[in-house]
Amino acid sequence: MPSFKDLLAKHGKDYDKIISELTKDTIDDRKTEEYIDEYKGKRERRSKSVGKRENKIIGEGTDKKIVEVAKLVFNFPKKIVRTAVAFCVGGDMVVSSGGDADDAFNLFKTTWEKKLKMKNNIKKFVRTVMIETKAALLFYPITEGEEDDKVMGLRVSLLDSESGEFYPHFDKYKDMDAFTRRYKTKNEDDKDVTVVEVYTAEQITTFTKESGDYQMTAKKNLFGKIPVVYAEQSQPEWEDIVTLMDAFEMRLSRLADSNDYFAEPLLKLFGEVESLPGKDKVGKMVKFKMEKNLSGDGKVSHGDAEYLTWDQMPDSTKLELEQLWNGIFSMTSTPDLSFDNVKGIGANLSGIALKMMFLDALLKAQENQETFGEAIQRMVSVVIAGIGYWESKYKKDLEEADIEVKHNDPIPDDLKEWLESLGQAKADGVMSLETIIDNNPLAKDKKKELESIRKEQQSNASREGDTIIGSQE
Structure with a gap:
């Protein structure tokens, strides 16, 4: 693909052609609105969708009567997406650093967790991609405080179908060299204005059209890189089971019609x-x-x-519904966590056994991390670039801090089993005290916990003459 600079050089002031080339979707047959409708419960995407069942006509002429048929909808898409998001990014978010720049890292962590609220924004981002098949997070600088005392900060916005159109542009190496956003707004006279924003690493170019031709303005990109994180997938998260879903809802709707007819003796x-x-x-x-x-x-x-009376539904119908239900959950790696399924889980089930029960969902989450793990690391890079602009003294430290963001899986750990394992590792002498504290889920402040333990050991040693375990002396 030609770069944005090449497009400007090629088309000059013919902004319509430039915008036309920048606003081409990466997937030709993307049906975002249909995906959203199906996620919300509408069933008309396919010829065999239950929403396309035709009502029955009984009688003729003046005696003709229309009987509405059942159109029962089970919202499998919402269940599948909710579970996939939870296993992908629903666990505890861990922000870590491989460097020693404590002040810079603390600033990043505060900005990431409290200012930008990235845990929630990442979940929204992943959910939108799984439903609409694409989404983006746009980071932008803000100015706070009085005019004479400006303090730069960062904010982030989710770009989805409701916020307008958006398109990535890739160079010949498949790297994103431009990102285009198109939306409508109102001017001071309450008239529609079309706005097209093009983000590159060097500048932000804005095209506006109130009437007639586009007008172009440009300003420097303070981040020094495209302040957008984009992700997409080829189809909505539930696409693999749409035929099973249609068959299940259609069969259940027909069964409901039969019950309405035969249930009363x-x-x-x-x-x-x-x-x-x-x-x-x-x-x-x-x-x-x-x-x-x-x-x-x-x-x-x-x-x-x-x-x-109709004593019972045919066994073949019952078997079909059960097989469709199981197929929908298994083909999407979605655990069926209904009450009837989980009530028999024993209280003594080990943590490893519990994880094995959810292995399929965990494997799917690892596969999703191929897309979203890379996107999250790019979010880290963009936030570091933003902080480095308005807090330049931390720029070098942040770039060298090797900051990483990961999400644990949402399955609760067996705390007793974990602590017993740590205790056994300490007793066998195969793990240092520092490592044990780092892996202790009850230790919120690792350094303070380590200091407290050493003080207790020193106190005990002074009374009993014992060697201090874990001492640096």
């Missing part, structure tokens, strides 16, 4: 009825006429009544 009457009970009568009974047999033998005959 029918009274079959044999012979001539003399009287029927009213619906409010207590102690109901049906009275039949008694007739003497014509043979003259003195015997009498009478009618009879019995209920016509």
